[in-house]
Amino acid sequence: MSEHPPGGTHGAHRALLRRNTQRRHLRYYLHAAHASVLRSARFPLAWGRERLLLIGTALLLLILTVAVIPGWASVLRLDAAVPPLHALPLAVPPLPAGANDAAPPPAQWHEVAVQPGQTLSQVFVSQGLTPSDLQRALDADGGQSNLAHIKPGEQFGFLIGPQGELQALRFDRDEATRVTLDFHGTTATASVLKRALQRVTHVAHGVIEGSLFGAGNKAGLSNATVFELAKVFGYDIDFAQDLRAGDRFTVVYDAVYRDGRFLRAGRVLAAEFVNNGKRYTAFRYEPADGTASYYDEDGRPLRKSFLRTPVDFTRISSYFAAARMNPVLHIVRPHDGVDYAAPSGTPIFAAGDGVIRYHGWENGYGNFIVIQHNRDISTAYGHMSRFARGLHVGSRVRQGEVIGYVGMTGIATGPHLHYEFRVDGKARNPLTVTLPKPEPLPRTQLLAFKRVITPMLAQLQQADGGSRLATAK
Numbered sequence: 192m193s194e195h196p197p198g199g200t201h202g203a204h205r206a207l208l209r210r211n212t213q214r215r216h217l218r219y220y221l222h223a224a225h226a227s228v229l230r231s232a233r234f235p236l237a238w239g240r241e242r243l244l245l246i247g248t249a250l251l252l253l254i255l256t257v258a259v260i261p262g263w264a265s266v267l268r269l270d271a272a273v274p275p276l277h278a279l280p281l282a283v284p285p286l287p288a289g290a291n292d293a294a295p296p297p298a299q300w301h302e303v304a305v306q307p308g309q310t311l312s313q314v315f316v317s318q319g320l321t322p323s324d325l326q327r328a329l330d331a332d333g334g335q336s337n338l339a340h341i342k343p344g345e346q347f348g349f350l351i352g353p354q355g356e357l358q359a360l361r362f363d364r365d366e367a368t369r370v371t372l373d374f375h376g377t378t379a380t381a382s383v384l385k386r387a388l389q390r391v392t393h394v395a396h397g398v399i400e401g402s403l404f405g406a407g408n409k410a411g412l413s414n415a416t417v418f419e420l421a422k423v424f425g426y427d428i429d430f431a432q433d434l435r436a437g438d439r440f441t442v443v444y445d446a447v448y449r450d451g452r453f454l455r456a457g458r459v460l461a462a463e464f465v466n467n468g469k470r471y472t473a474f475r476y477e478p479a480d481g482t483a484s485y486y487d488e489d490g491r492p493l494r495k496s497f498l499r500t501p502v503d504f505t506r507i508s509s510y511f512a513a514a515r516m517n518p519v520l521h522i523v524r525p526h527d528g529v530d531y532a533a534p535s536g537t538p539i540f541a542a543g544d545g546v547i548r549y550h551g552w553e554n555g556y557g558n559f560i561v562i563q564h565n566r567d568i569s570t571a572y573g574h575m576s577r578f579a580r581g582l583h584v585g586s587r588v589r590q591g592e593v594i595g596y597v598g599m600t601g602i603a604t605g606p607h608l609h610y611e612f613r614v615d616g617k618a619r620n621p622l623t624v625t626l627p628k629p630e631p632l633p634r635t636q637l638l639a640f641k642r643v644i645t646p647m648l649a650q651l652q653q654a655d656g657g658s659r660l661a662t663a664k
Contacts, residue, residue, distance in 0.1 A: 300348045300361070307343040314341075318349050324357045331372045331379035336364040366447070366454065390445040390457055394654045399438040403430055406440070413456040416444055418503070423459055423473045423485050426495040428466050429622060431507050431531070440464045441654045443647050459485075461647035463655065472651070474644040478636055488648060490632040490640050497543040497564070497626050498590065501572070502597065502608045504531035511620040527618035528571070528611035535576055535606040537597040541588040542570045542612075550584050556609060557600025562588060569616075573609035574601050 303314055315325045332338055350359035361371040369384040397410035407417035420442055421430050428434075445457035462473045473493055477483040485493040509530035545564035549571075553559035556573030560582075563569045576598025588594060599606045612621040632640055 300350055303347050303349065305341050305343050305345045305347070309341075309343070311338055311341050314347060318351065319355055320349075320351075320357055327357070327374060327379060328360050328372055331374070331381055332370065333381075336362065336370060338362075366449065386449055388454070389448040389451075391448055392443065392445050392460065394441070394443050394650055396441045396654045397439065399434055399440075400436050403434060410442075412442065412444075415456045416442070416459065419444075419456075419459045420462055420464075421503075423462055423493060424464050424471055426493055426499055426626075427471055428464065429499055431500065431504060432622070433466055435467050438464070438466050439655070441651045443650050443654075461644065461651055463651045472648075474640075474647060476640055476643060478632065478640075486632065486640065488644060490637045492629045492631070494590070495626050495629060496590075497568075497570070497612075498540060499621070499626075500531065501540045501542045501570070501610060502531050502533055502537060504533040504537070504608070506532050508532040508605070508607055511618075511622065525618075528573075528609050529621050530607045530609050532605065532607045533597045535596070535598055537606075537608075538593045539572055539575065539595045539597060539608055541590055541592045541594050542610075543568075543590045545569075545588060547582060547584055547586045547588065547594075550578065550582060550586075553601070555602045557603070558595065558598065559601075560594055562594075567615055569613045571609075571611040571613065573611075574599055574603045574607060576600065576606070 301318065303318065305311075305314060312322065312325055315321075315328075329338060346363065348359075348361040349357070350361075352358045357374055359371060359373045361369060364370050364383075367386050367388055369386055371382045371384070373380050373382070393411075395407075395410040395412050397406035397412075399406050403421060404414065404417050407420070408414075412420070420440065424430075441463045442459060443461040444459050447454045447457050458475060459473070460475050464471045464473075472488045473485045474488065475483060476486050487493060507529060509526060511529055512526045541562055543562070543564045545562040547560060548563045548569065549559065549561035551559065553573065556571075558573075558575035558578060560572045560575070560578070561569055562571075572595060574597075575595035578595045579593045582588070582594060597606050597608050610621055612619050612624050614624070631637070
């Protein structure tokens with residue numbers, strides 16, 4: 192059986208070539224026989240080439256990495272060393288003369304409110320100013336602002352220089368006019384600023400449980416507005432004795448604002464008062480003659496021929512009576528009027544238009560005035576502390592005009608007004624006497640009046656529904 196080399200025909204051919212090659216290069220193989228044996232034993236020829244290829248590729252990648260990455264790093268790296276900057280001298284223009292001088296701080300206005308009993312001279316002294324400064328201000332104003340008769344609460348602004356000199360003075364000549372006086376040495380200039388006033392309408396509703404002022408304050412009304420409300424209905428309601436718990440009122444009024452800030456209470460525009468179940472209304476209206484007054488919703492003036500009470504009082508200290516024990520003489524005698532207790536100095540008003548028939552001292556009554564209103568009716572006022580200036584027998588007075596002030600002259604135990612209402616010379620009870628009704632607006636004006644009061648009447652009705660309820664205890 193013939194023996195064939197592994198691999199068949201091709202294997203035999205390769206073996207033959209290998210033997211021929213070895214014979215031709217026998218000397219080389221003998222010289223490297225030991226290395227050849229090792230290589231053939233440990234690393235076959237085919238695997239040696241693959242390993243060389245892998246090793247070469249790895250070396251190539253390593254070379255590329257070492258060569259390329261430092262280049263990118265140098266690109267991305269921010270140089271820590273900044274090249275030095277070089278300053279070049281430039282010519283700067285010189286500053287204007289005096290620019291280097293330190294500017295003085297601007298002067299500040301100092302506002303001062305006048306205190307009760309304080310005079311303008313005292314206000315100036317409080318600011319470290321002299322009488323000559325005051326005289327300069329009076330001369331500069333020229334008497335237009337009545338600075339000699341200032342009132343508590345008025346504001347004055349002073350601008351005083353670093354040496355204590357008066358530089359400027361500002362004040363309100365009236366609600367809508369501000370005056371500024373600027374002083375320059377011995378001269379002064381005045382500037383006038385007109386300031387706009389705004390009137391804002393408000394509605395308030397209250398219920399009486401204690402006093403009218405208590406309920407009014409709870410409803411947000413100022414004392415001035417409550418006084419005005421009492422005056423409006425003063426012809427029909429005696430607020431000293433007619434008020435009842437549960438009486439209610441609704442008021443449409445305005446307030447005056449300046450520069451967006453509340454300045455003062457304004458006018459009563461419309462009002463409703465329910466007293467002891469009876470409803471009274473009042474609407475401010477200016478007819479064709481330009482005289483504003485109050486009317487009920489039927490157009491009849493609320494202003495009667497006579498005031499029911501001619502003084503703002505705290506209480507009735509003595510009523511009209513045919514027989515009364517006199518608290519000083521301790522004898523029984525008629526009391527022909529009503530005594531209204533009030534602080535000394537409270538103004539007393541004329542109950543109606545008329546002429547002063549008596550003006551002087553009367554035994555028992557002290558300082559005494561009698562006003563004749565018409566042929567039949569006269570009124571008398573006693574115990575005054577003093578009379579109003581300029582009045583005498585024969586002086587004509589208007590309803591509501593101040594004729595004197597409450598006191599306790601004559602026979603009196605305390606300050607009060609003794610008030611009498613006389614018809615044909617006979618005393619009548621001022622609280623119950625029937626007063627004549629005034630005539631309503633003419634028919635030609637009544638339609639215009641109705642158009643004016645319609646929106647205010649709607650406001651009263653809406654508020655009376657309980658939109659603003661206030662109680663006073």
